Amino acid sequence: MTGQERGITARNYGTGDLSVTTASVTGTTSDGLFAYNSADSAGVALDSSAGAIVGETGGVRVNNFGTGALQITSGDVTGNQGAGIDATNSADSAGVSLTIDGSVTGATSGVRIDNTGSVNTAIVNNGTIGATSG
């Protein structure tokens, strides 16, 4: 799965969930995977454990403004100029769950999570997290 810009862009403004399941994904000049879930939406589930995600800027970038939880399960993820995984969860959203089963590497951050909601952030790291310049 290769895009000259992003690998995958998924924007959900609907009332339901946003779900993205991938194998290998490459964003040649931008993010590997970008996902946006609106305030009218429910939760987000991203699962890239079946392959590597590589983005020239960020690896996985997700903004959840929905009322549901943000769940990320990853294998290898690389963000060449940004974060490996960059997740924003709004104040109206439920919690954040991140499970890493591979190597997550970014330039600025390996993993960056901004959860402004009142529900916990849970991280399970079964792999490695690293940043090359952050």
Place this chain on the structure above:
Amino acid sequence: MPPLRRCVGVRLRWPSCAATSPAAAQDACTQSAPGEFKCENNGDTATTTQTLTGSGVTIAIEDGFDIDTSVSGGNALVVRSRGGIDIQQTSGSSTLTGDVCLVVDQSGAGDMTVQTGGAVTGTNGYSVYACNGYNGASSAGLIAIDTSGGSVSGSQGGISVFHYGSGTLRIETADVTTEGANGVYAFGSTSGAGVTIDTIAGTISGGTSGIRAANLADSQLSITTGDVSGGSASGIFADSRGATSINTTGGTVAGGTTGITATNTGAGSLNITTAGVTGGANDSIAATNAFSGTSLSVDS
């Protein structure tokens, strides 16, 4: 609305409906009863346009019936009706070649069903151009185009279908190739009851998009493919006002810009399931589910 203008424009450009009389030894379509035609294999390929009209038209194409107007010019098979159209390859295969190979125009009440049984080639235009109900004539019923019995190629476009009827729009193909516009183009109006495109049996290649579908009705858009490629635009471009399902696991999708562009601005969910997808200048997959929709799922 561009598709409407195009549909009407082409219709006005067509010549009168007078049937031609090919030489006796050539293949020809003959009328056995009002609106009932049989396209027969008489030995030699028909070299002039076969134009068949009626208030309701039924056409049986027999094995070996061929048209080739590439020397004389003109379209191969032109069918117009104000009360439904049914074209069936009853046995074997036929090869149709013309400027626009197969022109089908149904402007009244009734269904349009077309099943070809061999190669369909548009040498100076689209290969298959079908319009079911125009200018708001939503009394038209369903439309079903099946070219899975042979390959389709057109210089300016592959299969182009405009549906203003109240029924479903279904397109089923094997290989479709064009260096002109879209490989397969499907337009379903607000009156429609759903759009289904199934190209799993072949490879789709378009000069702009491989497959482009616009579903303006609050009904299901379903696209199932094998290999698909687009030249200057997306591999698959889907714009739907209803629930949308795209499954390309039967092959790879490549676009000159985006691999798959899918937008659901109606009710229901947007679901995309793929194997390999490549975007030449943009994203491999760009999926947007609007506020009136429900869930968005991408499984690649």
